[in-house]
Amino acid sequence: MGRKQGNMTMAMASEAPKDGFRLSMLIYDTRFRSFTIQVIVLLLVLLGIGWLVDNTIANLAAKDKDINFGFLWNRAGYDIEQQLIPYTNDSTHGRAAIIGLLNTLVVAFWGCIFATVIGVFVGVLRLSKNWLVGRLMTVYVEAFRNVPLLLWIIVVFVVTSETAPQPKDFKVTAEMVQTGAEPAAQKILFNTIAITNRGWNIPGPLFERPLPTVHLGSVPLNLTFLAIIAAVVGSFVANRRVLRHARLVQEDTGIRPVTWWKSLLILIAPIVILLVALGFHLDIPAFPADENGVSKGFNFQGGILVQHSFSALLIALSLYTGAFIAEAVRAGVMAISRGQTEAAYALGLRPGRTMNLIILPQALRVIIPPLISQYLNLTKNTSLGIAVSYLDLRGTLGGITLNQTGRELECMLLMMLTYLIISLIISSLMNAFNSAVKLKER
Amino acid sequence: MSDTRAETAFIRTEMLAPELPPVTERGIIKWLRENLFAGWLNSALTIVSLLVVFLLLKSALPWWLNGVWNATSLGECRTIAGPEGGACWAVIKARWHQYIFGFYPQDAYWRPILAFALMFVALAPVLYYGLRNGAKLIGTVAVLTVLSLALLDHDVTHVVLIAVLMAVLFAVSWIAPKRLVYVTLLYPFVAFWLLWGGSVWKPVATLLGFGVMVLVYRLIQPRLGVIMGTAIGFLAACFYWLFVQGIITGALGSLPPGLAGVNSDQFGGFLLAFVIGVTAITCSLPIGILLALGRRSDMVLIKTLSVGFIEFIRGVPLITMLFTASLLLQYFLPPQTNFDLILRVVILVTLFAAAYIAEVIRGGLAALPRGQYEAADALGLDYWQAQRLIIMPQALKISIPGIVSTFIGLFKDTTLVSFVGLLDPLRGVTQIVRADINWKGIYWEPYIFVGVIFFLICFGMSRYSMYLEQKLKTDHR
Numbered sequence: 001m002g003r004k005q006g007n008m009t010m011a012m013a014s015e016a017p018k019d020g021f022r023l024s025m026l027i028y029d030t031r032f033r034s035f036t037i038q039v040i041v042l043l044l045v046l047l048g049i050g051w052l053v054d055n056t057i058a059n060l061a062a063k064d065k066d067i068n069f070g071f072l073w074n075r076a077g078y079d080i081e082q083q084l085i086p087y088t089n090d091s092t093h094g095r096a097a098i099i100g101l102l103n104t105l106v107v108a109f110w111g112c113i114f115a116t117v118i119g120v121f122v123g124v125l126r127l128s129k130n131w132l133v134g135r136l137m138t139v140y141v142e143a144f145r146n147v148p149l150l151l152w153i154i155v156v157f158v159v160t161s162e163t164a165p166q167p168k169d170f171k172v173t174a175e176m177v178q179t180g181a182e183p184a185a186q187k188i189l190f191n192t193i194a195i196t197n198r199g200w201n202i203p204g205p206l207f208e209r210p211l212p213t214v215h216l217g218s219v220p221l222n223l224t225f226l227a228i229i230a231a232v233v234g235s236f237v238a239n240r241r242v243l244r245h246a247r248l249v250q251e252d253t254g255i256r257p258v259t260w261w262k263s264l265l266i267l268i269a270p271i272v273i274l275l276v277a278l279g280f281h282l283d284i285p286a287f288p289a290d291e292n293g294v295s296k297g298f299n300f301q302g303g304i305l306v307q308h309s310f311s312a313l314l315i316a317l318s319l320y321t322g323a324f325i326a327e328a329v330r331a332g333v334m335a336i337s338r339g340q341t342e343a344a345y346a347l348g349l350r351p352g353r354t355m356n357l358i359i360l361p362q363a364l365r366v367i368i369p370p371l372i373s374q375y376l377n378l379t380k381n382t383s384l385g386i387a388v389s390y391l392d393l394r395g396t397l398g399g400i401t402l403n404q405t406g407r408e409l410e411c412m413l414l415m416m417l418t419y420l421i422i423s424l425i426i427s428s429l430m431n432a433f434n435s436a437v438k439l440k441e442r
Numbered sequence: 443m444s445d446t447r448a449e450t451a452f453i454r455t456e457m458l459a460p461e462l463p464p465v466t467e468r469g470i471i472k473w474l475r476e477n478l479f480a481g482w483l484n485s486a487l488t489i490v491s492l493l494v495v496f497l498l499l500k501s502a503l504p505w506w507l508n509g510v511w512n513a514t515s516l517g518e519c520r521t522i523a524g525p526e527g528g529a530c531w532a533v534i535k536a537r538w539h540q541y542i543f544g545f546y547p548q549d550a551y552w553r554p555i556l557a558f559a560l561m562f563v564a565l566a567p568v569l570y571y572g573l574r575n576g577a578k579l580i581g582t583v584a585v586l587t588v589l590s591l592a593l594l595d596h597d598v599t600h601v602v603l604i605a606v607l608m609a610v611l612f613a614v615s616w617i618a619p620k621r622l623v624y625v626t627l628l629y630p631f632v633a634f635w636l637l638w639g640g641s642v643w644k645p646v647a648t649l650l651g652f653g654v655m656v657l658v659y660r661l662i663q664p665r666l667g668v669i670m671g672t673a674i675g676f677l678a679a680c681f682y683w684l685f686v687q688g689i690i691t692g693a694l695g696s697l698p699p700g701l702a703g704v705n706s707d708q709f710g711g712f713l714l715a716f717v718i719g720v721t722a723i724t725c726s727l728p729i730g731i732l733l734a735l736g737r738r739s740d741m742v743l744i745k746t747l748s749v750g751f752i753e754f755i756r757g758v759p760l761i762t763m764l765f766t767a768s769l770l771l772q773y774f775l776p777p778q779t780n781f782d783l784i785l786r787v788v789i790l791v792t793l794f795a796a797a798y799i800a801e802v803i804r805g806g807l808a809a810l811p812r813g814q815y816e817a818a819d820a821l822g823l824d825y826w827q828a829q830r831l832i833i834m835p836q837a838l839k840i841s842i843p844g845i846v847s848t849f850i851g852l853f854k855d856t857t858l859v860s861f862v863g864l865l866d867p868l869r870g871v872t873q874i875v876r877a878d879i880n881w882k883g884i885y886w887e888p889y890i891f892v893g894v895i896f897f898l899i900c901f902g903m904s905r906y907s908m909y910l911e912q913k914l915k916t917d918h919r
Contacts, residue, residue, distance in 0.1 A: 131477035146900035423757035
């Protein structure tokens with residue numbers, strides 16, 4: 001049957017010019033068939049879209065609704081605990097959506113960083129010759145890859161929020177001062193972080209002599225942060241110049257000038273000087289105490305209170321995505337053939353330099369594409385914050401705003417578009433990076 | 443010559459038995475030196491790891507071993523376990539049926555169990571290389587099914603009937619394994635009927651539509667060819683489903699045999715996860731293949747549509763798709779249509795997974811050497827023949843790891859349906875359990891239980907994919 005048809009098609013192809021156009025050629029002649037199919041598909045798609053639009057209009061009319069984005073400028077009327085820019089419940093729904101978007105981005109940003117650190121660390125350790133370490137890392141990777149992310153988020157949230165002590169357990173009472181007893185709960189990590197049932201009290205940055213905040217129109221510009229960013233970026237640029245100069249000298253004379261102390265100085269000195277000049281110190285959360293050391297008040301003062309919803313989401317996302325990144329890293333390093341290592345040893349390179357100069361640059365090219373998709377997955381998975389009531393984009397725009405205004409179509413449309421744009425931006429950034437480090441072929 | 447021999451004091455005439463290697467180079471000490479204490483960094487890592495393992499065991503093992511299995515509330519658990527504390531597994535013992543079946547009627551548990559067992563029978567011709575292995579698997583499943591039914595179901599006739607059915611299927615798989623394909627083809631209808639109940643004539647009438655399609659195809663294909671035959675057959679079947687089926691079900695719907703109907707909101711736990719997961723996995727693979735082919739097509743319109751669909755789906759989180767299923771479909775469908783929430787969720791999860799599968803298969807297609815396509819053309823195969831006989835078998839083989847990890851991701855993502863009000867095992871059921879006054883404040887045990895089951899299923903799937911990869915490996919490198 002198949003062969004007969006094949007012959008038929010070939011015969012048609014050679015005879016077709018002689019015959020005139022017949023209707024059956026629309027299906028059986030390969031020159032016209034793709035045209036026919038596309039026209040049919042186009043018609044079907046248009047019909048489908050028309051049907052959906054028609055239904056939507058009918059449904060909207062039946063519910064006495066319209067499509068209108070005006071609600072974005074109405075008063076939101078709900079509070080958001082974690083806000084990166086000023087917001088009160090008098091602000092608009094639009095501003096609430098932006099707060100939500102920023103909350104999504106901040107989890108995604110820190111999550112990507114932590115997940116990469118964990119992933120690279122675990123991926124390399126899993127390749128170690130140490131039997132015990134290898135097994136432990138395998139257990140970690142398999143445990144996190146084969147259990148739903150939602151479970152990790154909920155478990156971390158429930159365990160930290162339900163088992164953590166109350167703030168009053170950290171208080172030192174007059175009785176304790178007399179008897180020398182310790183309070184029921186202690187801060188961790190050198191007495192800097194207090195985990196209570198309300199959240200994580202972590203140290204915050206504090207400047208004694210901050211630069212003023214300038215208003216550029218209605219946009220407030222915090223000069224302190226701008227100065228710090230400028231100092232960091234400036235020292236990185238300067239360091240690159242030093243390294244480029246060193247490379248030029250090496251290419252000219254064959255001797256590479258010693259640069260490590262210059263680099264260290266350029267990278268560290270400016271930021272340290274700036275921070276000292278601004279009077280930077282950490283604001284450690286603590287109870288206000290009187291002269292005897294007896295605590296006053298009901299809660300910690302100073303520092304930053306991080307909500308359990310944020311910390312649980314961040315920890316679970318980092319550990320979960322870290323397991324996937326570890327697999328990508330391991331696969332990338334294993335993809336480099338053994339001959340590369342042997343060739344490097346034959347050239348007399350030490351193991352450390354072999355890793356840095358030969359294996360890693362090649363492995364990086366294999367690692368980056370899966371890494372991109374893991375970053376994208378992590379960003380999309382931040383929407384699981386719904387399980388712990390984290391008010392991200394889905395919680396504000398697609399949650400409370402949607403329920404309050406009843407504008408499902410508009411809210412869902414805006415939310416999907418925003419996620420789509422974030423995904424496209426991340427993937428285009430990482431693709432640009434990928435093509436920059438890609439092996440340049442003919 | 444003999445002189446020299448006599449002068450030499452001693453010449454050994456037989457071989458010495460080889461010395462044992464030094465004590466540090468043999469046995470367990472060698473293994474320890476090489477694997478745990480090679481160099482100071484390695485030794486430090488070993489000691490740190492030992493410390494971690496020790497701390498983990500020290501905090502978890504007593505709790506684990508001191509578990510309480512018989513209690514009616516968390517308070518009672520704590521009293522029994524005493525001051526050192528212990529796990530309260532009694533909650534699992536009390537509520538396991540909700541974790542497995544949700545609110546499915548207790549006297550009908552045999553239906554999901556039978557559907558689950560039949561799933562393996564239906565999968566046997568698809569999954570298992572070596573037909574004897576398939577038969578062995580079916581035998582094991584049959585024994586387990588009958589055992590669990592004997593424990594759970596108090597109606598002896600059910601157990602006996604199902605035992606007979608499983609025995610027949612086992613005999614078929616042993617004698618004529620290829621016949622099991624019919625079980626595979628019928629399985630979706632049987633499973634639907636078993637799970638949701640109702641009159642048997644409803645799935646039969648639906649099945650008749652496929653009969654119509656095949657019949658029309660057989661009639662038309664000799665005259666008008668494959669393409670027209672398929673198209674007209676499909677249209678005839680659609681006509682049947684839209685206009686004729688309703689009449690048939692209306693006429694026969696009240697006639698026996700039938701099973702008691704079960705509503706979708708009674709589904710829950712792992713039963714729900716399996717219904718959504720298995721359906722979506724089965725349907726997403728063919729759709730994904732079509733999307734991947736569409737994305738590589740020469741036809742501009744098809745390519746644009748495929749790319750747009752895939753990139754849109756991959757750019758938004760699954761949760762937004764699920765909310766679309768629960769909130770927005772009511773706008774897009776004709777007024778007064780009201781179809782099942784589980785079905786809506788299954789459709790959107792399927793589309794979601796299909797976009798990811800499409801990308802995985804596109805990778806497999808791109809990895810095939812161009813020569814394979816050219817060879818297929820040179821043999822005179824048309825597009826679908828080339829795809830079926832040359833391209834897809836190779837491309838799918840390359841994509842197995844990616845496809846299976848997408849399936850694992852899909853199965854894990856079935857837990858997200860709790861956000862649209864379905865009772866998934868992880869959040870839906872556990873919330874109900876934790877809201878019970880007897881079990882208020884319990885957190886580790888339910889999550890460990892659910893997590894272990896998910897781990898076993900997903901880990902099993904990934905091991906199976908590795909086995910399949912090995913089995914299908916044909917290159918001789």
